[in-house]
């Protein structure tokens with residue numbers, strides 16, 4: 850699965866982005882049985898890159914993308930595999946109400 854995140858500017862830089870991504874990874878791996886998570890950030894996006902690196906993703910190449918009005922920019926790509934996430938998984942994040950949504954999301958209950 851692939852994720853992107855965006856916080857309202859006044860809420861940036863307060864630790865919410867990291868918590869939000871950690872929660873999303875818990876949902877993906879524990880709740881939906883994902884095998885890998887991918888992310889990307891434009892070069893120079895220090896906050897996004899710091900969140901990604903702090904959660905154990907490894908570099909997975911780059912791409913050049915058209916960033917709308919800002920033109921062509923280099924995007925750094927990252928991947929986090931299930932085994933790496935398992936080693937760092939948090940025990941203070943609780944998933945609630947996921948199971949009834951699995952069919953709707955086309956996911957199997959994780960083994």
Ligand SMILES: CC(C)(COP(=O)(O)OP(=O)(O)OC[C@H]1O[C@@H](n2cnc3c(N)ncnc32)[C@H](O)[C@@H]1OP(=O)(O)O)[C@@H](O)C(=O)NCCC(=O)NCCS
Nearest residue numbers: 854855856861862863864865866867890895896897899903
């Ligand atoms: C990217 C984003 C979700 C990160 O969330 P955040 O709440 O601002 O980040 P956090 O406060 O959780 O900080 C996470 C890390 O980034 C670092 N950081 C935060 N803002 C930073 C900045 N402006 N410059 C450098 N480092 C920064 C923090 O020190 C922290 O590092 P640490 O884990 O080593 O302590 C948020 O900034 C955002 O929505 N930005 C605009 C949209 C965007 O660029 N989305 C990503 C598209 S790929």
